[in-house]
Amino acid sequence: MNQPAEIQPKVSLAQSSPTVGTFRERDGALEWSGRQETVRVEPWGPDAVRVRARLGGPVLEGLPGALLDEPPATESTVKIGDGEAQLTVGRLTVHVDAEGQLRFLRTDDSSELLAEARAHFWWPGSRLYTAVGNGHHRLEQRFAAYDDEKLYGLGQHQHGKLDQKGLVLDLVQRNAEVSIPVLASSRGYTLLWNNPAVGRVELAHNGTRWVADSARQIDYWITAGDLADGQRRYSAVTGRTPMLPEWAAGFWQCKLRYRTQDELLAVAREYKRRGLPVSAIVCDFFHWTHLGEWKFDPAEWPDPAAMVRELDELGIKLVVSVWPSVSPLSENHPVMEQRGYFIGTQYGPMAHADWPDKGVASTVQVAFYDATNPEARDFVWSRVKENYLEPYGITAFWLDACEPELKPGFQENLRYWAGPGLEVGNSYPAENSRTFHEGLTAAGEEVITLNRSAWAGSQRYGAALWSGDIGTDFATLRAQIAAGLNTAMSGIPWWNTDIGGFHGGDPDDPAYREVMVRWFQFGALSPLMRLHGFRDPGMPLGPDMTGGPNEVWSYGEEAGAILEKYLRLRERLRPYVLQVMRQAHEEGVTPMRPLFLEFPEDQAAWGVDDAYLFGADLLVAPVLVAGATARTAYLPAGARWTDAWTGETYEGGRRVTVDAPLDRIPLFLRDGARLPIQDVPR
Numbered sequence: 001m002n003q004p005a006e007i008q009p010k011v012s013l014a015q016s017s018p019t020v021g022t023f024r025e026r027d028g029a030l031e032w033s034g035r036q037e038t039v040r041v042e043p044w045g046p047d048a049v050r051v052r053a054r055l056g057g058p059v060l061e062g063l064p065g066a067l068l069d070e071p072p073a074t075e076s077t078v079k080i081g082d083g084e085a086q087l088t089v090g091r092l093t094v095h096v097d098a099e100g101q102l103r104f105l106r107t108d109d110s111s112e113l114l115a116e117a118r119a120h121f122w123w124p125g126s127r128l129y130t131a132v133g134n135g136h137h138r139l140e141q142r143f144a145a146y147d148d149e150k151l152y153g154l155g156q157h158q159h160g161k162l163d164q165k166g167l168v169l170d171l172v173q174r175n176a177e178v179s180i181p182v183l184a185s186s187r188g189y190t191l192l193w194n195n196p197a198v199g200r201v202e203l204a205h206n207g208t209r210w211v212a213d214s215a216r217q218i219d220y221w222i223t224a225g226d227l228a229d230g231q232r233r234y235s236a237v238t239g240r241t242p243m244l245p246e247w248a249a250g251f252w253q254c255k256l257r258y259r260t261q262d263e264l265l266a267v268a269r270e271y272k273r274r275g276l277p278v279s280a281i282v283c284d285f286f287h288w289t290h291l292g293e294w295k296f297d298p299a300e301w302p303d304p305a306a307m308v309r310e311l312d313e314l315g316i317k318l319v320v321s322v323w324p325s326v327s328p329l330s331e332n333h334p335v336m337e338q339r340g341y342f343i344g345t346q347y348g349p350m351a352h353a354d355w356p357d358k359g360v361a362s363t364v365q366v367a368f369y370d371a372t373n374p375e376a377r378d379f380v381w382s383r384v385k386e387n388y389l390e391p392y393g394i395t396a397f398w399l400d401a402c403e404p405e406l407k408p409g410f411q412e413n414l415r416y417w418a419g420p421g422l423e424v425g426n427s428y429p430a431e432n433s434r435t436f437h438e439g440l441t442a443a444g445e446e447v448i449t450l451n452r453s454a455w456a457g458s459q460r461y462g463a464a465l466w467s468g469d470i471g472t473d474f475a476t477l478r479a480q481i482a483a484g485l486n487t488a489m490s491g492i493p494w495w496n497t498d499i500g501g502f503h504g505g506d507p508d509d510p511a512y513r514e515v516m517v518r519w520f521q522f523g524a525l526s527p528l529m530r531l532h533g534f535r536d537p538g539m540p541l542g543p544d545m546t547g548g549p550n551e552v553w554s555y556g557e558e559a560g561a562i563l564e565k566y567l568r569l570r571e572r573l574r575p576y577v578l579q580v581m582r583q584a585h586e587e588g589v590t591p592m593r594p595l596f597l598e599f600p601e602d603q604a605a606w607g608v609d610d611a612y613l614f615g616a617d618l619l620v621a622p623v624l625v626a627g628a629t630a631r632t633a634y635l636p637a638g639a640r641w642t643d644a645w646t647g648e649t650y651e652g653g654r655r656v657t658v659d660a661p662l663d664r665i666p667l668f669l670r671d672g673a674r675l676p677i678q679d680v681p682r
Contacts, residue, residue: 047223092105168200182491342370451464472533496529
């Protein structure tokens with residue numbers, strides 16, 4: 001454990017007030033105890049501390065959370081005085097008063113970063129514990145609000161706002177709404193609510209409040225420094241992403257859905273016949289015999305080995321959809337139920353959703369495997385390994401419906417191996433990705449999975465997040481910019497959207513073709529580039545369903561030529577994509593960056609929510625409205641910017657308007673950076 005550079009007396013009982021608690025220094029940590037509550041503040045990496053608070057005894061170890069077991073080593077100092085104490089870790093100093101109230105200060109000038117705030121001068125205080133039975137409490141943690149503060153992160157949401165000050169957000173996993181409780185502040189701190197409990201966070205103008213509906217103790221981590229350093233510190237204590245596999249930096253083709261082996265191979269062959277770059281193609285849901293058997297249906301996929309061989313020869317990776325749900329018709333259901341591998345329930349049968357399956361005319365009641373149970377993870381991986389990896393060499397998986405997609409979504413009725421649903425439910429998507437990370441790593445394979453949900457720490461398991469089942473219009477496209485940037489500020493570097501959106505879109509409609517072109521341009525400049533969607537004409541949900549065509553040639557000659565142009569641009573940029581992915585792997589700074597991450601001194605950059613930096617060198621300003629042929633973009637101060645298409649240069653610190661015909665997404669290069677944006681004939 002970290003040793004303090006200076007240790008004052010280990011116990012001090014201040015006498016100035018009957019409400020004064022007890023301070024102790026213990027193994028480099030500072031503890032306050034009073035009124036049956038214990039608060040422990042301990043160094044947890046450079047410039048960072050972990051705070052835990054519990055009513056009724058000492059803080060508990062080993063509860064579910066996102067932090068790695070051991071923090072990076074760092075020097076710290078504990079000082080205990082008369083009725084107050086402080087712990088200093090680099091740039092962060094934590095002051096604790098006689099009543100156990102915490103203030104987080106900048107070490108260099110003692111100015112306030114963040115402070116706990118009482119709800120009332122009498123009761124309750126800044127931490128509230130309301131008993132809900134069996135040692136669990138409804139927990140509230142209150143902090144002060146600051147008029148000039150901007151707040152970012154908190155996962156992926158579809159509200160379209162980059163600065164989330166003033167919002168109330170549920171801490172729960174839902175399709176397209178991903179709870180990652182990491183908050184990055186313009187005041188110079190990053191905070192992780194290290195608690196997978198269902199609850200909410202309120203970012204009001206009169207205070208911030210974190211709520212866990214049922215948990216055993218308060219647990220959060222905070223670091224001081226600019227937000228780029230915050231990303232580095234956060235990723236060091238929750239785990240850095242692996243290096244992105246080289247193939248994954250290219251273009252991924254999929255639709256809902258290719259129904260047969262012949263259909264999928266025909267698409268792959270056509271891409272190659274046209275000379276178009278494609279790195280991956282997806283075999284989506286209902287390819288299985290029964291849900292939860294995790295293997296190909298031989299009636300539709302008669303020779304997977306030959307399919308994978310041909311795709312390998314074409315230079316295309318096969319990605320296979322794996323759901324965490326198990327039909328009662330599955331051969332795996334009886335043994336999994338007997339061994340206790342499903343998420344349990346407090347009341348009612350062990351079934352969590354209704355879903356179509358093959359061989360029945362109606363839906364069946366399916367269960368979800370318990371990804372918090374290591375034995376259940378091992379069992380599921382053994383089936384995936386036996387049916388995909390070992391016979392066919394398939395190593396890339398799409399982990400759909402991994403919130404998990406409960407119907408109805410009553411977490412309070414669930415019982416996980418790791419604890420009650422209300423206490424641990426938000427960690428499920430991270431634990432599901434862990435199943436595949438552990439299995440692929442043990443097999444000596446590279447790791448990437450495509451996930452519809454995530455939690456804090458998912459990045460260390462090689463989890464890529466996509467923005468879920470979203471709409472297909474310009475308003476939805478615009479909302480994805482904020483969604484992607486807040487995902488980045490939440491520590492998830494691998495992110496993408498269904499290019500063109502998911503729910504609908506007619507490939508023959510000129511208005512939708514414009515949406516597709518503009519979205520495709522954005523997709524080419526996203527961390528991952530993947531075309532997907534349930535195009536018109538659709539079919540009812542079931543094993544026979546498929547959507548309309550969704551390949552680049554499906555959108556007519558004019559639009560198709562533009563899509564091909566951006567396929568080739570992505571291919572030229574792959575070395576740069578891999579370069580910024582390596583930075584994410586080694587340092588924890590994500591590829592998709594809000595302007596203020598690179599230009600924190602430019603106050604105007606903090607308000608830009610319709611553009612972003614891809615890596616340090618490329619500013620991307622997607623066209624987000626119908627019919628636009630020009631785009632106004634803000635170029636941050638402190639750099640000189642070059643229009644990547646025209647070569648015109650601009651001093652930063654101002655807004656510029658540039659041409660943006662249908663075939664052009666405005667791109668600006670920073671300080672003379674040279675990237676192969678234009679296709680220059682050799």
